[in-house]
Amino acid sequence: MSKAEDKPEDKPSLPELDLVESKREFIETFFKRGAEFTEELMRENEKLRFRVVQLEEERRALASSAQSPHEKPGAGALRELVARIESLESERAALNKRYEGVARDSQDFSSRYHEIERENNNLANLYVAAYQLHSTMELRELTQIILEILLNFVGAKTFAIQLVDEDHGKLRTLAAEGIERARVPEGGVGEGHVGEVIKSGHHYIDGERLRARADLAHLDRPVIVVPLKIRDRVVGVLIIWDLLSQKTALADVDYELFNLLAAHAASALQGAWLAAELKGRAPHLWAAADQV
Secondary structure, eight states: OOHHHHOOSSSSSOOOOOOOHHHHHHHHHHHHHHHHHHHHHHHHHHHHHHHHHHHHHHHHHHHHHHOOTTOOOOOOHHHHHHHHHHHHHHHHHHHHHHHHHHHHHHHHHHHHHHHHHHHHHHHHHHHHHHHHHHHHHOOOHHHHHHHHIIIIOOOOEEEEEEEEEETTTEEEEEEESSSSSSSSSSOTTTSHHHHHHHOOOOOEEOOOHHHHHOOOOTTTTSEEEEEEEEHHHHHHHEEEEEEOOTOOOHHHHHHHHHHHIIIIHHHHEEEEEEEEHTOOOOOTTGGGGGOO
């Protein structure tokens, strides 16, 4: 990754980022009660199952006592024993019926729980990503946050952040992951798929090559290009050439993350640039790459 190679000795180290831990804390804070309710339902299901087994054992024991040749109870005792067996049978039947209903509900709740768990996980990704993007005005920290979001939440492996240098009509590389920053092509703003994205303001995703997962490292053929926009003006792009091996396809939350980054990362970078400009450190947004 270029971060280590391009960082001079006199640059201060970045604070440690842990987006996964932030997401865990968010889920525990906002979704803990729902998980506890589901677990309580599961425990109730197990109690009913255990009670059915107990009743079955009691019924068998009473039936065995009634048929035992070693004991000769009187007519009254026998009637009481038969009545007890019938009562247990009735209670067992009622519990079985209730258990079947609870089992169905439990299965439905379990399915719904996993669905909600996925939704919560996706919501947590979006919340933490948005929060982190606006948590600092330092350009180096912000750049690190964007890299971490792409790596941990999207599952990108080889990618770069590029900004538009309007004065020279070309792209400037702010940072890269999985590739040296010097190797990232810095073509004109109207060239190739990147140029189309800058012109249209819409994502570019090569679904066929993404599914095939073949030759993903061709630098002139990115798999995903996401525009960074301030309103309708594209100020940069996120370029992804390769995904992590465990990332087999894009999910709905990935597209939501791309939309979030398209809007929030651009404004956050602009704000960081303005903050740096006020300190007399960044005459142009793209020139701030030297600070990363």
